[in-house]
Amino acid sequence: MKRRDFVKLLGAGGTALTLPASLAGASGIGTGKPTPMHTTLQSTGGGVGMDRQVQIYMAGRLAGQKPDYPVSVDDLEKKAAEMMKPEAYGYVAGGAGAERTMQYNRNAFTRYRILPRMLRDVASRDLSVNLFGQKLPYPVLLAPIGVQSIIHPEAEEATAKAAASLGVPMVCSTVSSKPMELIGGIKKDVPNWFQLYWPKNTELAVSLVERAEKAGFGAIVVTLDTYLLAWRERDIQQAYLPFLYGDGLANYFTDPVFQSILGSDPAENPMDAIQLFAGIGTNASVTWDDLKILRESTNLPIVLKGILHPEDARLAMQYNMDGIIVSNHGGRQVDGSVASLDMLPEVVKVVDGAIPVLFDSGIRRGADAFIALALGADAVLIGRPYAYGLATNGEQGVRDVLHNFIADFDLTMGLAGVKKSTEIRRDYLSG
Ligand SMILES: Cc1cc2nc3c(=O)[nH]c(=O)nc-3n(C[C@H](O)[C@H](O)[C@H](O)COP(=O)(O)O)c2cc1C
Numbered sequence: 001m002k003r004r005d006f007v008k009l010l011g012a013g014g015t016a017l018t019l020p021a022s023l024a025g026a027s028g029i030g031t032g033k034p035t036p037m038h039t040t041l042q043s044t045g046g047g048v049g050m051d052r053q054v055q056i057y058m059a060g061r062l063a064g065q066k067p068d069y070p071v072s073v074d075d076l077e078k079k080a081a082e083m084m085k086p087e088a089y090g091y092v093a094g095g096a097g098a099e100r101t102m103q104y105n106r107n108a109f110t111r112y113r114i115l116p117r118m119l120r121d122v123a124s125r126d127l128s129v130n131l132f133g134q135k136l137p138y139p140v141l142l143a144p145i146g147v148q149s150i151i152h153p154e155a156e157e158a159t160a161k162a163a164a165s166l167g168v169p170m171v172c173s174t175v176s177s178k179p180m181e182l183i184g185g186i187k188k189d190v191p192n193w194f195q196l197y198w199p200k201n202t203e204l205a206v207s208l209v210e211r212a213e214k215a216g217f218g219a220i221v222v223t224l225d226t227y228l229l230a231w232r233e234r235d236i237q238q239a240y241l242p243f244l245y246g247d248g249l250a251n252y253f254t255d256p257v258f259q260s261i262l263g264s265d266p267a268e269n270p271m272d273a274i275q276l277f278a279g280i281g282t283n284a285s286v287t288w289d290d291l292k293i294l295r296e297s298t299n300l301p302i303v304l305k306g307i308l309h310p311e312d313a314r315l316a317m318q319y320n321m322d323g324i325i326v327s328n329h330g331g332r333q334v335d336g337s338v339a340s341l342d343m344l345p346e347v348v349k350v351v352d353g354a355i356p357v358l359f360d361s362g363i364r365r366g367a368d369a370f371i372a373l374a375l376g377a378d379a380v381l382i383g384r385p386y387a388y389g390l391a392t393n394g395e396q397g398v399r400d401v402l403h404n405f406i407a408d409f410d411l412t413m414g415l416a417g418v419k420k421s422t423e424i425r426r427d428y429l430s431g
Pocket residue numbers: 091092093143144145146147173174175195223305327328329330331332360361362363382383384385387
């Protein structure tokens with residue numbers, strides 16, 4: 001078959017497929033350059049999963065190009081390990097203590113089996129989900145990952161651009177390497193969200209939240225599980241904490257309240273500024289009642305991240321929180337703790353549809369997202385996988401990871417016999 005026949009064939013039944021005749025040259029696969037389809041997601045009529053596959057297979061057929069990065073996230077991690085500074089890789093890949101919680105997170109998914117249904121006309125599928133009045137194209141967000149300058153020089157800016165090109169919101173960390181004002185502005189239709197680490201100084205907390213609202217973020221994610229930094233053996237072995245080098249402190253150094261506490265310009269006194277951060281960056285004395293301060297200081301939806309116990313989910317609702325994220329911080333905080341997925345059904349039961357329940361910790365591929373949604377999550381957050389994409393190929397690396405993840409999820413959903421991501425239920429799991 002000739003090249004143009006391929007293009008014709010793939011266009012049949014679809015809408016506006018723009019695989020150019022010069023596809024080989026235009027494809028980023030094997031070149032590290034963006035492809036038109038990365039950014040447009042134009043349809044073959046088979047959905048985002050088919051589009052992505054076709055793009056890759058066609059580049060192989062027409063130009064002998066193969067993806068120049070490992071498609072499997074575990075292999076991508078190995079590549080990232082080869083490319084990153086050992087201490088930076090240890091910081092990203094590592095977890096608390098013996099890293100048992102990280103294993104539990106991954107193992108938890110193997111306890112569930114998807115049970116597909118047949119003959120259900122899933123030719124056109126809807127992956128979108130509504131959260132806090134925002135329509136997300138997929139039930140997927142990028143989890144907050146701080147201090148991305150140790151992963152790639154373009155850091156959160158590259159991540160935000162990649163996420164925006166696919167319409168996926170990114171949750172920007174308090175400890176981002178680039179100021180939140182820059183990241184808030186990089187979006188498509190859906191705003192990014194801002195993640196807050198609650199500092200000791202309340203005025204600083206309020207200032208960060210007010211800045212986030214002004215910068216165009218669509219929600220505040222308050223991370224509850226990191227009021228102390230866990231015992232992380234890899235980092236301790238390397239005597240490495242990135243913040244002590246000034247990495248990941250952009251939001252503090254640019255904050256008027258932080259600057260006034262410091263009493264000088266952080267650029268002129270970086271060591272003093274770093275020490276101030278070390279002193280006030282986290283706050284172990286915060287309690288549920290403190291959430292009232294936050295509630296009063298913003299009109300944005302507030303989402304609590306790090307909920308595992310169903311009773312804490314109930315308290316979140318009692319304190320008028322808008323949503324929760326079931327998460328154990330990817331096993332970075334409590335070694336030997338329960339897998340995040342294992343608590344999801346109980347939390348969902350207590351919440352009973354009153355507020356959105358999001359999920360992270362251990363999500364690696366489409367089937368993981370499907371299982372989490374079947375257990376009642378409204379959306380999932382991808383963490384380490386995109387960090388490895390960033391490490392290996394910057395913005396394009398994040399885009400490839402995210403695009404492949406969405407494609408895999410779409411195909412898994414279709415092949416399970418589900419038309420809409422909001423219709424993924426427990427019935428689609430066996431037992
Ligand atoms: C290197 C790294 C940095 C992180 N930084 C933050 C952060 O700044 N704020 C936050 O709430 N969570 C942070 N997390 C946790 C993620 O948001 C998410 O909960 C976790 O990565 C999920 O686990 P998984 O990546 O193994 O799926 C970080 C995770 C990693 C790996």
